[in-house]
Amino acid sequence: MCSFIYRGGQMNFNRVFAIILRHIFTTMHQLERFFDVIISPVLVLILWGFLSTYVQSIQSQTFAAFLLGGMILWVVFEKVSTDIGVNFMFEIWDRNVINLFASPITFLEFITGLLAISFIKIMIALTSMWLMAGIFYNFQITSLGFGLALLWVNLFIFAVAFGIFNVSLILRYGHSIGPLTWILPFFIQPFAAVFYPISILPPIFQKIAFVIPISHVFEGMRFAFKTGQFDYNNFWAALILNAIYLTASLAFFGYTLRNALRSGRLVKLI
């Protein structure tokens, strides 16, 4: 089974590119996939942009930055984590699973292709949101400087761990679980302290928040907006938690794939 997952650690980037190409072609033919990349984040930005403008007018500029910055970074996590599962679902909807995995591709190459396409999409979404926020709300998320990249790295890693977990759920329970995987990120949102600090949560929820990597990312973002400094404590906390979640997610994926190959569930996904 190991050779199915990673083929002795070797990665063939031609096959990764093939997966990217497959989704670029799909997006070109299905405009709703393109809208999902640009229109949805922009609509969310418009909503939160007006809210932030209002908050700014009645309270403080920093709080408005918390809201808008929180929303932009949340979109990174939400889109990447769901996109990986949705792109896997495309292979099932297209009855392409057997043809795809009858080819020399390994699961590692396939997942890397899905991550790459999610990365491309989120860069497009981020750029459109960054431009919109700058032009219409005079909000520069890039004012966080290099720290933004570090925050983004932690968000992306957790989104990847979450996305791989979603793919594992689909492998285990089939395509009927798909819609659940799209809303799973919102189960985390209340504890992720996206728009408010962890300290305002009830003690039991604070404990949950502390073990969610992205709550540290949002804490770090607020710290940076407030002080202009980068919060290394929260950065490392998020990175260590991410390492644990990514390892757990990959282990769960390996376990579900092994079971899917033994039980014949992979070929029934079609």
Add this chain to the structure above:
Amino acid sequence: MDKKVILEVKNLVKKFNDFTAINDISFEIKEGEILGFLGPNGAGKSTSIYCILGLIVSDSGQINIFGKDVIKNRSEIFKEVNYASADFYLPWNLSVWENLYVYAKLYEVPEAKKRINELLDIFEMTHLKDKATRDLSTGLRARASLCKALLNKPRLLLLDEPMASMDPDVVDKGINLLKRIQKEEGITVLYTSHNMWEIEEIANQVIFINHGKIIARGTPLELTQNVLKLEGEEPNLRDVFIHLSRGTDEL
């Protein structure tokens, strides 16, 4: 000179809980041969093919392709293997050309565009290359799948009812095209079908499987003579199929 063994299946067993899908089957296919793999629905044909493709892990037994263990050398082996089934078409929203190009990249086909154009030409689909796969008829979709299956000039081709639900004219054209390409490129083929005429036309050897066990094997003519106790010179796999499906006598 002895031909090389391309596919070797040894004592393959696969159970799903209490149900034995494959019960200790062994067979091999030599270079350039076309093996017809017959059996009623649920006999274990597709499960065997999925085991060969490494998409189902068997409980015991071994599968070697080109002399190498499939499970341990999957990516290396599958560069030279391909698969097609009428059950699984190529992604519907992509055009025929886009689909073939994606698969050419997956199989690392050298000079991909040239090979795609060559196959589209052979299968008389050049004028359809920009059409979305969903807009093709069943027969044309199956032909596109066959183009995909031949992209990497496979040494071993696994065809699981590739012409199912096609009209006889399309099947006839498809079989003739396949025979031509198989001869030109020396491909070894494992071919399943419920259409006995297809198997008579294409297969050198036939294996009959029922309840997960191989119950008969031989050339189409040998099977006809042995199973039906006939001495004619024309194969009649349709009657062999009915006879073997209804009885369980191992030959």
